Amino acid sequence: MVLADDRERHQAVETLNTxxxxVLRRLLAGEKLRLEMKGIEYMNDDPGEVDVLYGQVNALSWSHSLQTIADSLVEEFVKAGLVTKQYERVKLHITLMNTIFRRDSDGVTEAKAGRDRETFSARQILEEFQDYYFGEMEVEEVHLSVRYTTANNGFYSASGKIQVLPASEG
Structure with missing residues (x-):
C-alpha cells in the first residue's frame, strides 16, 4: 500500500482501527492468534538464483485461517479506497534473507547504491533447512509499518497499530 500524503496515512490508520x-473479533471468535513458523521457501522459480528467502507461517488454531484473516484485513483497506487489489491472496511469510539489504565493504546496501539485486544459490540452505521448525508465537499486535524506516526497537516504524485480543479480553 502506497500512502502518498498525511491525509492518506491518517485514513489508513483510521481503517486499521476498525x-x-x-475483522479480528469475527474471525478469531474469542481465540488468541497463535502462529508457527516452519519451513523455508524462496520467491522465484530457480533455487540457484534467489534474492528473497522466507519462512512459512501458519495459524495453530483449527477454527480460523491466518490466510483468511490477512486477506480480510487487506479487504478493509480496499473498501476504504486505499488499496487496489493486485493479488488474490496475501503472501504470508517472514523474510529471512533479502539481497536488497546486502551491504558492500563500505556498509552501503544495494538499494541505497542503486544497484540491481545480486542473487545467491539457496540450494544448500534449502536442502538442510527446508522443513526447519523455527517455533511458535502469539500475535499481540498488527502494525501498519512504514517501509525503509527503523524504530528504536530495530523493526519498521509503525504509523498505527491495533491489539489482537480474544473477544473476552477486548
Missing part, C-alpha cells in the same frame, strides 16, 4: 471489530 479492524479489531470488523
Amino acid at each position: 479492524c479489531p471489530e470488523n
Whole structure:
C-alpha cells in the first residue's frame, strides 16, 4: 500500500482501527492468534538464483485461517479506497534473507547504491533447512509499518497499530 500524503496515512490508520471489530473479533471468535513458523521457501522459480528467502507461517488454531484473516484485513483497506487489489491472496511469510539489504565493504546496501539485486544459490540452505521448525508465537499486535524506516526497537516504524485480543479480553 502506497500512502502518498498525511491525509492518506491518517485514513489508513483510521481503517486499521476498525479492524479489531470488523475483522479480528469475527474471525478469531474469542481465540488468541497463535502462529508457527516452519519451513523455508524462496520467491522465484530457480533455487540457484534467489534474492528473497522466507519462512512459512501458519495459524495453530483449527477454527480460523491466518490466510483468511490477512486477506480480510487487506479487504478493509480496499473498501476504504486505499488499496487496489493486485493479488488474490496475501503472501504470508517472514523474510529471512533479502539481497536488497546486502551491504558492500563500505556498509552501503544495494538499494541505497542503486544497484540491481545480486542473487545467491539457496540450494544448500534449502536442502538442510527446508522443513526447519523455527517455533511458535502469539500475535499481540498488527502494525501498519512504514517501509525503509527503523524504530528504536530495530523493526519498521509503525504509523498505527491495533491489539489482537480474544473477544473476552477486548
